[in-house]
Amino acid sequence: MCVAVPMKIKRIKDDKGVVEIGGTERGVSFKLLRDVQVGDYVIVHAGFAIQKLDEKEALETLKLFKELEQYS
Amino acid sequence: MKYIDEFRNKEAARTIINSIRRETGEKQITFMEVCGTHTMSIARFGIQEVLPKNIRLISGPGCPVCVTPNHYIDHAVALSRREDVIITTFGDMMKVPGSSSSLEKEHIKGNDIRVVGSTLEALHIAEKNSKKNVVFLGVGFETTVPTVAASLMQAQSEKLNNYSVLSAHKTMPEAMKALSQGDVNIDIFICPGHVSTITGTKFYYSLVEEFGIGCVVSGFELLDILQSILMGVKQVVQNDLKVENQYTRAVKAEGNPRALETIYEVMEPSDAVWRGLGVIPDSGLAIKEEYSSWNTEKRINVDIEDTVEPKGCICGQILQGKKIPPQCKHFGTDCVPDNPIGACMVSSEGACAAYFKYKVQ
Amino acid sequence: MADSDQNIIRLAHGGGGSLTNQLIKDLFLRYFDNEYLKKLNDSAILQSSFSQFAFTTDSFVVSPLFFPGGDIGKLSVCGTVNDLCVSGAKPLYLSIGLIIEEGFSIKELERIVKSIKDTAQEAGVLVVTGDTKVVEHGKADGVFINTTGVGAIEKSIPVTGSRAQSGDKVIISGPIGSHGMSVITSRENFGFHSRIKSDVAPLNGLVNTMLEITEEIHVMRDATRGGVATVLNEIADQSGVSIVLDEEKIPVNEDVRGACEILGFDPLYTANEGVLVACVGAEDAEELVKAMQKHPYGKKSSIAGSVKDDSPGRLSLKTTIGSHRVLDMQTGEQLPRIC
Numbered sequence: 102m103c104v105a106v107p108m109k110i111k112r113i114k115d116d117k118g119v120v121e122i123g124g125t126e127r128g129v130s131f132k133l134l135r136d137v138q139v140g141d142y143v144i145v146h147a148g149f150a151i152q153k154l155d156e157k158e159a160l161e162t163l164k165l166f167k168e169l170e171q172y173s
Numbered sequence: 174m175k176y177i178d179e180f181r182n183k184e185a186a187r188t189i190i191n192s193i194r195r196e197t198g199e200k201q202i203t204f205m206e207v208c209g210t211h212t213m214s215i216a217r218f219g220i221q222e223v224l225p226k227n228i229r230l231i232s233g234p235g236c237p238v239c240v241t242p243n244h245y246i247d248h249a250v251a252l253s254r255r256e257d258v259i260i261t262t263f264g265d266m267m268k269v270p271g272s273s274s275s276l277e278k279e280h281i282k283g284n285d286i287r288v289v290g291s292t293l294e295a296l297h298i299a300e301k302n303s304k305k306n307v308v309f310l311g312v313g314f315e316t317t318v319p320t321v322a323a324s325l326m327q328a329q330s331e332k333l334n335n336y337s338v339l340s341a342h343k344t345m346p347e348a349m350k351a352l353s354q355g356d357v358n359i360d361i362f363i364c365p366g367h368v369s370t371i372t373g374t375k376f377y378y379s380l381v382e383e384f385g386i387g388c389v390v391s392g393f394e395l396l397d398i399l400q401s402i403l404m405g406v407k408q409v410v411q412n413d414l415k416v417e418n419q420y421t422r423a424v425k426a427e428g429n430p431r432a433l434e435t436i437y438e439v440m441e442p443s444d445a446v447w448r449g450l451g452v453i454p455d456s457g458l459a460i461k462e463e464y465s466s467w468n469t470e471k472r473i474n475v476d477i478e479d480t481v482e483p484k485g486c487i488c489g490q491i492l493q494g495k496k497i498p499p500q501c502k503h504f505g506t507d508c509v510p511d512n513p514i515g516a517c518m519v520s521s522e523g524a525c526a527a528y529f530k531y532k533v534q
Numbered sequence: 535m536a537d538s539d540q541n542i543i544r545l546a547h548g549g550g551g552s553l554t555n556q557l558i559k560d561l562f563l564r565y566f567d568n569e570y571l572k573k574l575n576d577s578a579i580l581q582s583s584f585s586q587f588a589f590t591t592d593s594f595v596v597s598p599l600f601f602p603g604g605d606i607g608k609l610s611v612c613g614t615v616n617d618l619c620v621s622g623a624k625p626l627y628l629s630i631g632l633i634i635e636e637g638f639s640i641k642e643l644e645r646i647v648k649s650i651k652d653t654a655q656e657a658g659v660l661v662v663t664g665d666t667k668v669v670e671h672g673k674a675d676g677v678f679i680n681t682t683g684v685g686a687i688e689k690s691i692p693v694t695g696s697r698a699q700s701g702d703k704v705i706i707s708g709p710i711g712s713h714g715m716s717v718i719t720s721r722e723n724f725g726f727h728s729r730i731k732s733d734v735a736p737l738n739g740l741v742n743t744m745l746e747i748t749e750e751i752h753v754m755r756d757a758t759r760g761g762v763a764t765v766l767n768e769i770a771d772q773s774g775v776s777i778v779l780d781e782e783k784i785p786v787n788e789d790v791r792g793a794c795e796i797l798g799f800d801p802l803y804t805a806n807e808g809v810l811v812a813c814v815g816a817e818d819a820e821e822l823v824k825a826m827q828k829h830p831y832g833k834k835s836s837i838a839g840s841v842k843d844d845s846p847g848r849l850s851l852k853t854t855i856g857s858h859r860v861l862d863m864q865t866g867e868q869l870p871r872i873c
Contacts, residue, residue, distance in 0.1 A: 103210050103316040103367030103393075104798040104872050107176035119727050123174050123792025125719065126727035130293060132323045133432040142176060144370060144423055145796075147263070147313075147872050148291025148725060149320045151432060152370040152423050154176055159422035166185040166396055169192050174792060183854040190855070209873045219857025238873055264798075264869030290724045290797065290870045317872060395855065511865040529862070 105146035107154055110139050120145055176422070180394030189399040190223050196406045203229045203358060204405055205494055207349060208365035209236030210393055216527040218395045220402075228402065231494040232524040233352055235365060237313045237343060238265045239492060239516040239524075240447045244480045245312075245341045246271030251475040252308055252339070253284040258473070259302060260286040261295035262310040268510075268519045272481040292324035299328070299336035308469050311340040316367040318342050318458060319432035322439040325460065325467050339469035340460055343445050346376045347456035353384035357494045361405035364390040366397070366420040371436075373428030377416045387414035390424050439464050448516055449489025488515035491524050498528040505529060543638040548668030561644060562664060565651040570627075570662035578662035580627060584686035588623035590614055591682040599646070599676050601720040603712075603732035604807075606679055607649030612736045612807055614683035615657045616756040619738035620810055622745075623685030625657060630664040630681055635674035646677065657736035659683070689745060697752040698773035703819035704839035705812045707740060707832050708733060709785040710762050711801030713808070715793045724797070724870065730789050735808035740831045747825045750815035757809045763802040763861045765811055766839075767849045773813075774846040779839035779861070781853050798871040802851075803864045813841055 108120035108129070116131045120143065127145075134150045137143060143150040206212060212232045215221065221230050234240045250271050253260045260276065267277045267288065280286040285305075289295050292309055299307035311321045321338055328336040345368050353359065364377055369390045377388040387408040391401035401419045408414050418424055436458070445457025460468040485503055490496040498504045498517070508514040510526055517525040546553040563572065570578040592613040599606045611628065618625040630650060634643065654661055716732035718724065737756065744751060753773070757765045762784075770777045786801045794801050808831060814822055819837050826832030849861045 103208065103314075103365070104796075105316065105367045106792075106795045107174075108796075109175070121728075121792075122795060123788035123790075124728065125730065125789045125792040125796070127796060128293075128725040128727060130291075130320075130323070132327075133319050133429065133435060135431065144367065146316050146367060147320045148293045149323065151316065151319070151367070152425075152429055155422050159176060162400075162419075162422060163179055163185075166182070166189065166400065169185075169188045174788065174795070177795070181854065186855045216859065217853075219853045219855065219859050222857035223855055236873060263872045265871045265873045267869055268866075287723075288869055290872075294723055294725065313872060509865070 103146055105144045107142050108145045110137060110141050113139060180396045186395055186399055189403055193403050193406055194225050196410055197225050197228060200410060201227045202360050202406060202409050204361045204363055205231050205233045205359045206363035207233040207235040211363060212524060212527050214393050214398060220398060233494055234348060234492040238269055241312055241341050242446045242448045243272050247477050249276060249310055250274045250279055251477045253279045253286050257306055259305050259307045261289050261298055261307055264288045266310055266312060269516050270513055272478055292320050296324055296327060296336060299333050303335055306473060307336050309338045311338045311342050314343055314345055314368050315371045319435045322435045325439045325464050328467050337467045337469040337472050342458040343456055347453050349380060351453050353380055353386055355493055359386050360409050361387040363401055364388050366390060366392045369424045371429050371432045374416055374418055374426050381414050381416055385414060388416045390418045390420050392420035449492040483514045486515040488517045491517050498525040541640050543634050543640060543668055545636050545668050548666055561647055565647050566661040568660050582686055586687035588618050588621045588685040588687060590617040593680040595678050597675055598720050601716050601732055602729040603716055604734040605646055605649050607646035608653045609734050609807060610679040610681045611650055611653040612734050614681040615659060615736045615738055618683050618685035619741040620754040620756050623687050625659045625683055625685040625738055627662045627684045628659050628681050630661055632666045633674050633678040634668050635676055636668055636671045638676055657738055695753055695769050695772035698769055698775050698813040698841050699752060700775055700841055700843035701816050702752055702813040702841040703816050703837050704777060705814060705823055705835060706762060706838045707810045707826060707835045709787045709834050710806055710809055711786060711790045711804035714805035715790045719793055730793060733806055733808035735831045737810055737831060740829045743825055743829050744822060747822050748818040750818050751812055753813040755811055757806045757811050759805050760864055761803040761805060762811060764864060767863050770849050771847045776842045776845040776848040777839055779851045781851055783836050783838040785834040785836050799868045803868055
C-alpha cells in the first residue's frame with residue numbers, strides 16, 4: 102500500500118525541505134523524521150520523509166545477491 | 174536512480190531465481206503478501222511466471238482502498254454534495270464504487286473534489302478557502318497514517334478550523350492475525366516493507382509463535398521480493414520459521430518512533446469494518462476526542478444513503494486469498510477497471526485490477 | 535491576467551468589429567506574414583500540383599498554458615503537423631482557431647502567437663487562415679486552440695494503422711512520457727520544484743529522413759495522449775497482430791522515471807508530443823534507426839519491439855527477467871496514487 106520512493110535530500114530548513122530523484126525535485130515535510138542532513142537518502146511517502154535509508158545495510162543486501170552467484 | 178536501479182539488476186535476479194528453484198524442490202509453498210504495492214510490484218515485474226509452479230503467491234487485503242467499505246464511499250459522496258465542502262483525496266479513491274455513485278462520478282457532476290498527493294496540499298487548500306469545509310479522506314495503513322496525523326496536529330496548532338479528516342484508517346497487525354486464523358493455509362507472510370518502516374518488526378513475532386507462519390519483511394524492488402521469497406522458501410524447507418527482515422536498508426526493528434508518537438497523539442485504536450472481512454476489533458484508528466474539532470464525523474452532518482452491497486461480488490473472498498479473480502462471475506465481463514463493481518477492481522493494486530491489467534498468463 | 539484595460543482581451547475582440555480588426559492587424563498579421571493571410575478573405579485559396587491530400591484537425595486545451603519546452607501555441611502546431619507527416623504527407627498549410635477567455639493578457643497571447651509562428655516556421659508550414667472568438671470569463675481556461683492542417687501526399691506510401699505485419703520491428707523515436715510529466719510537474723499542486731521538459735516537436739523532418747531510407751514503413755503513428763502503450767494497442771488491434779515490447783529497449787529519461795515513481799505513473803501510458811512509433815520491415819530496422827539517431831528529434835531512437843501473429847490485438851511487455859505482462863488499453867487518465 103505504499104508508493105514510497107528513495108529520494109536524496111537537497112535542502113532542509115526546520116521541518117521542511119526539498120528532495121530529489123532522477124533530477125526531479127519535490128517539496129517534502131520532515132515532521133516525521135529528524136536527525137537527517139543534506140545528502141542523506143530518505144523514503145518519501147505522500148509528501149513526508151518517513152525513514153532514512155541506511156547505505157551500509159543497502160550495500161550488505163546487494164552483497165548478499167552477489168554471494169548467491171557462487172552457488173549457482 | 175540510487176536505491177532503485179541496483180535493486181532491479183537482472184543478472185542478480187536470475188541468480189536468485191535459480192537459487193529459489195534449487196531450494197524449493199518439490200515442496201508446495203504458499204506466500205501471502207498483504208500490501209497492495211507488493212501485489213503491483215509482483216505483477217509488474219512478472220515474478221509469478223518465473224517461479225517454480227509449486228510456489229504460490231496470493232494477495233491478502235493489503236490494499237486500503239479495497240478494504241474500505243461501501244459505507245465510507247457513500248459518506249464521502251454525501252459530503253461532496255454539500256456546497257460548502259471541498260473533498261480532498263488521494264487519487265486511489267476516485268473510482269471506487271459506493272452504493273450508487275463514486276467520487277469520480279460526483280466530480281463529473283461538478284462537485285468540488287480534488288486529488289492531492291499529500292495532506293500538506295489539503296491543508297494548503299484549506300488555508301486558501303477559509304469559507305469552505307475541507308475534508309480529507311483518510312485512507313491507508315500505518316505508512317500513511319502519520320502523515321494524516323501530522324496534518325491534524327498542524328491544523329490544531331495553526332487553528333485551521335475548516336480542515337477535517339474522515340478517518341477510515343486501518344492497521345495491519347490485527348488484520349494479519351485474522352488472516353492467520355482464517356481458512357487459507359499460509360506458510361509465509363511477505364510483510365509490508367513500508368508499513369514496517371513505521372511500526373518496526375516486533376508484531377510479526379506473535380504470528381510465528383501463535384500461528385506458525387514465517388514472516389519476511391520485504392522491500393518492493395525486484396530483487397527485494399525475489400530475495401524475500403528465497404528467504405521464505407529456506408524457512409519452510411529447513412523448518413525454521415521466524416521473523417526475518419529483508420528490507421534492512423529501510424526497516425529498523427523499532428520502526429520510526431516519532432511517526433508512531435504522532436499517530437497515537439492524534440488517534441486511538443478502534444474497531445473497523447473491512448470490506449469482505451467484516452469487523453475486526455482494534456484494527457482501525459479513530460480520531461481522539463481532543464481532536465474532534467478536526468474530525469469530520471463530529472463536525473459535519475450529512476444524510477448517508479443505505480449501504481447496498483453489489484450482488485455476486487466476491488471481493489471479500491478474494492481479499493482473503495480464498496479465491497482468485499477469474500473465479501468471480503463478474504470478473505472481466507461486467508466488472509472491469511472502467512466500470513468496476515467491487516473495490517478489488519478499482520484500486521490499482523486490487524488483486525482484480527492487477528490480474529486484469531497484467532493478465533497473469 | 536494584466537491590469538489595465540488596454541492589455542487584456544475583451545469580448546469585443548471576438549465580435550468581428552474594430553477591436554477584432556485591430557487584433558488581426560496588430561498581432562496576427564505581424565507574425566503570420568504571408569500572401570494568403572494578408573488577403574484577409576473568408577477563405578484562403580490554395581493551389582498545388584499534388585492530387586492526394588492529407589487533412590487533419592486537433593484541438594488543444596492544455597493546462598498550464600506554458601510549460602518547460604513549450605506552450606499551447608507550439609503544441610497546437612506540432613500536434614497537427616505530426617498527424618500529417620506520420621500519414622506520409624508533407625505538411626503545407628494550417629488554420630488556427632482561437633477561443634480566448636475574456637480578461638486574458640494580450641502579452642501572453644502574443645507569446646503564444648509568436649510560438650505558433652516559430653514552430654510553423656521550423657515545420658515549414660504556413661498559417662493561412664484563422665478565427666478568434668472570445669468567451670466570458672471562466673468559460674475557457676485561458677485559451678483553447680484548434681488547428682486544422684493540410685498536407686500533400688508525395689510518395690504513395692500508405693502508412694495506415696492496419697499494415698503492421700508479423701516479423702516487423704517496432705521503433706520508438708525518443709524518450710517517452712516527457713510531455714505528460716512536464717505538464718503535471720508544472721501544475722501548482724503536487725509540490726514539484728523542478729520541471730521536466732516537454733518533448734513537443736514537429737516531426738516532419740525526422741519522417742523525411744526515415745522515408746529516404748526505406749519505403750517499407752508499414753505503420754507510423756505519433757504517440758500522444760495515453761502514451762506509447764495506447765497507440766501500439768490501437769495498431770495491434772487495427773492490424774490484427776500482437777506486439778511484444780522489450781522493456782530494456784524502451785527509452786525513458788531519468789527525470790521522467792523519477793517523477794513517475796513519485797506519483798505512481800507508468801511512462802508507457804504517459805503523454806508524448808514529439809515521439810512517433812513505427813512498424814517497419816525487419817531488414818530495414820537497423821539502418822533506419824541509425825539514420826534517425828542522427829536527427830535532433832530522433833537521437834534516442836530504438837528498436838523496442840517486434841510484431842507477431844499470435845494473439846491478435848494484444849500488446850505485451852517482456853520484462854528484464856524474461857517474463858511477460860500484457861499492456862492493456864488504459865482506462866481513463868492516470869491519477870497520482872499513494873497505494
